[in-house]
Amino acid sequence: MHGSTAMTEVMGILNVTPDSFSDGGNFNTLDKALFQAERMLSEGATWLDVGGESTRPGASAVSLEEELERVIPVIKSITERFAVSVSVDTSKPQVMTAAVAAGASMINDVNALRSEGALAAAAATQAQVCLMHMQGEPRSMQRNPSYTDVLGEVKDFLQQRVTACEQAGIQRSQILLDPGFGFGKSVQHNYQLLQRLPELQELGLPLLVGLSRKSMLGKVTGAEVSQRLAASVAAATIAAMKGARIVRVHDVRATVEAMQVVCATLQEEY
Ligand SMILES: Nc1nc2[nH]c(SCC(=O)O)nc2c(=O)[nH]1
Numbered sequence: 001m002h003g004s005t006a007m008t009e010v011m012g013i014l015n016v017t018p019d020s021f022s023d024g025g026n027f028n029t030l031d032k033a034l035f036q037a038e039r040m041l042s043e044g045a046t047w048l049d050v051g052g053e054s055t056r057p058g059a060s061a062v063s064l065e066e067e068l069e070r071v072i073p074v075i076k077s078i079t080e081r082f083a084v085s086v087s088v089d090t091s092k093p094q095v096m097t098a099a100v101a102a103g104a105s106m107i108n109d110v111n112a113l114r115s116e117g118a119l120a121a122a123a124a125t126q127a128q129v130c131l132m133h134m135q136g137e138p139r140s141m142q143r144n145p146s147y148t149d150v151l152g153e154v155k156d157f158l159q160q161r162v163t164a165c166e167q168a169g170i171q172r173s174q175i176l177l178d179p180g181f182g183f184g185k186s187v188q189h190n191y192q193l194l195q196r197l198p199e200l201q202e203l204g205l206p207l208l209v210g211l212s213r214k215s216m217l218g219k220v221t222g223a224e225v226s227q228r229l230a231a232s233v234a235a236a237t238i239a240a241m242k243g244a245r246i247v248r249v250h251d252v253r254a255t256v257e258a259m260q261v262v263c264a265t266l267q268e269e270y
Contacts, residue, residue: 007263008240010255011047011248012040015213016070017054017062022025033074034081041084044256047106049248050075050099051089055110055183057142067095072102079103087130093121100125106176108208110183111135113163119168130176130208131161135184142184149197150189154179160205176245178208184214190216194235197242206245211235213250233258241266 016033037048052063058260062070066091075086079102087106088099093115093221096107106128113119122129133154134256144237147153158177165175178201179193200207210216217231218224229251236255242263249255 006234006245008244008259009046009246010044010252010259011049011208011246012037012045012252013248013250014042014050014074015039015054016047016050016052016074016208019054029070030073030266032075034077034199037074037078037082037084038250041082043253045084045252047085047087047246047248048198049089050104050117052076053090055089056137057138057140059138064092064094067092068098071095072098075104076100077101087128091118093114093117096121096127097125100127106130108132109136110180113165113168114161117188119170122165123169128174128176129165129170131158131176132178132208133157133183134178136162136179138183139169142182145184145186145189147189150185150192151199154193155200156202158200158268162203162205163220172205176206176208177203178210181211182214187216187218187219190214194238195202197239197244199241207239207243208237208246208248209236209244210248211239212248212255237262 014033014036016029040048052067052069071088075088079086086104087108088104089108090096091109091111107122108130110132111121135141162175181190212232213225213228217228217235221231223231230253232249233254236249237258239247240259247255
């Protein structure tokens with residue numbers, strides 16, 4: 001029983017890549033992003049994760065200028081208008097610095113601050129930091145992921161990154177950890193990590209997980225990306241029951257209601 005009186009928080013995904021607002025219409029990217037942000041907040045998200053570079057396997061790289069142009073105006077507008085915590089999904093130190101200056105309060109780095117200058121940039125802000133495990137690079141990570149003990153190796157990697165952060169002057173109280181579902185893992189690896197999530201709690205830091213609409217869910221349901229709501233809510237529920245502090249999702253309303261059921265279940269007293 002991983003009872004915790006605090007309800008698992010829901011982080012809404014706000015991708016500001018060109019294809020993420022391809023629904024036509026005459027709004028510009030910023031307007032669409034603000035509309036989405038407001039909708040996710042009204043649905044109960046307490047975090048919004050703003051990302052300008054897709055980290056899907058095989059995604060093309062985005063220049064620093066382009067990434068700044070995409071995410072900074074959105075982060076600035078959201079934090080000026082709404083009472084919500086914003087994380088920036090980036091691996092570039094310059095984007096980290098600018099995003100926190102624009103109002104972001106978490107740096108969400110799928111590369112766990114391994115880029116040149118990233119540790120120093122994060123340390124210079126007082127922002128929270130999410131360190132995520134990835135085996136290999138987005139371009140090639142899904143070719144042939146292999147582990148002797150996936151949980152043990154993910155845990156060791158995260159511990160090493162925490163140590164690197166502490167040596168750079170980042171406090172443990174600023175750090176969250178993330179096993180990185182889908183980032184250099186087979187379907188089996190992903191489900192082993194989800195099943196053994198409580199063992200990552202032994203690192204003593206809050207866990208953030210991203211399972212929403214991922215291919216590990218498609219593989220077992222046969223559902224297309226847009227048809228993975230039930231599987232995504234189920235996965236978020238399992239993660240929350242196993243101690244996740246934040247779940248990063250596309251479908252905020254449904255997930256918030258699932259978290260309310262988890263919270264009622266894990267409460268000790270009535
Ligand atoms: N912290 C964290 N950040 C993420 N950014 C993405 S992008 C791929 C997708 O959403 O399918 N996944 C994650 C995740 O799992 N954890």
